[in-house]
Amino acid sequence: MLDRLLLENPTLIRARSTRAHRGTLLHYIGANGLEDYRQKTPPNAPDILRLLLRSGAEVNAEAHMYRGDTALELVATSIHPLVAGVQQEMLEILLAAGSTVDSATVRACVANGRGRAAEFLAARVDHLDLEAAAGVGRLEQVRAAIEAGASQDQIQSALGWAAEYGRVAVLEFLLKRGAEPGSPAHGGQTALHWAAVGGQAEAARILIRHGAALEIKNVYGGTPLDQAVWSALHDSLGIDYMPVIEALLAAGADPKAVVLPTGNARIDDVLRRAISATES
Secondary structure, eight states: OHHHHHHHOGGGGGOOOSSTTOOOHHHHTTOSSSOGGGOOOOTTHHHHHHHHHHTTOOTTOOBOSSSSBOHHHHHHHOHHHHHHTOHHHHHHHHHHTTOOOOHHHHHHHHHTTOHHHHHHHHTTOSOOOHHHHHHHTOHHHHHHHHHTTOOHHHHHHHHHHHHHTTOHHHHHHHHHTTOOTTSEEETTEEHHHHHHHHTOHHHHHHHHHTTOOSSOOOTTSOOHHHHHHHHHHTOOSOOOOHHHHHHHHHTTOOGGGSOSOOSOHHHHHHHHHHHHHHHO
C-alpha cells in the first residue's frame, strides 16, 4: 500500500506533517515524539525504512519533535524499535544511507535510557563529550574532558550516567575527581537513584561506600530503594532489579519507604523480610 501511494504521488516522500513537529514520513518511522497512537514499531519497520529511502526520503532532514531531529536520532532514542528488536538494524540502514551521527546523538541516547544504541553509535564518533563518554564507559575520554576543564555540573551529570549504565571504572574515577555522590546528578535524582533506575547493584555499592545517602528523596519524592522498586514494576527491557534492591536493603535502606503490596510477589517478599528484620 505504501509503495503504491508513493508511486501514485511521489511528492509524498518529502511532504511535511501539518502538526507542529513538521515531520516527514521518514520521521514517523522513528516512533518518537509524534502523536501517541502512531508511536509503534511493526516487525517490518526495516523494510518500510528501506522503501522510504529508495523512494527518495531525505535521510538527514530535520523535524521539531524535541530539537532539530533526524530520523536516526528518533530511532536511536525511541524505546519502540528496541522492544521490537529492530533498532540496530534500522540504525545500520540509516547510517548506510548517509545519516550523520555525533556526540550529541550519543548523549541523547544515554539520556533516554538507550544504552545499547549509545554504544553502537559511539563506535562511529571520534570525539565524545564528558556525559556521552561517561554513559558508554569511555574512561580516557572522560579523563580528557575533565582535564580540559569540565564544569562541576557536567561532572555531576556524568556521574549519574556512569551509575545508570554500570560504568564502574568511570564512576570511581569521577568520585576521585570531585563528583559528589549525594548531590543531584540530573533530572532531580542523585547518582544512587540513577543506579537504581539502571538496576546497577555494583554501582550502587560503590556510591554507598563513598557516602551516598540512602534516604534522600528524588524530585518524585522517592528514595533510591523506592526508585528501584518503581523501575522494576515498570520495566519493559527485562532488567533484573532484585540485585540492586537487595544491595540497597543490605546497606540499610528503609524498606518501609516502599508502599506494600507492590504487585510483585518476589519484591514484596524481600521487603517484608527486611521489615521483619528491622522490627525484631
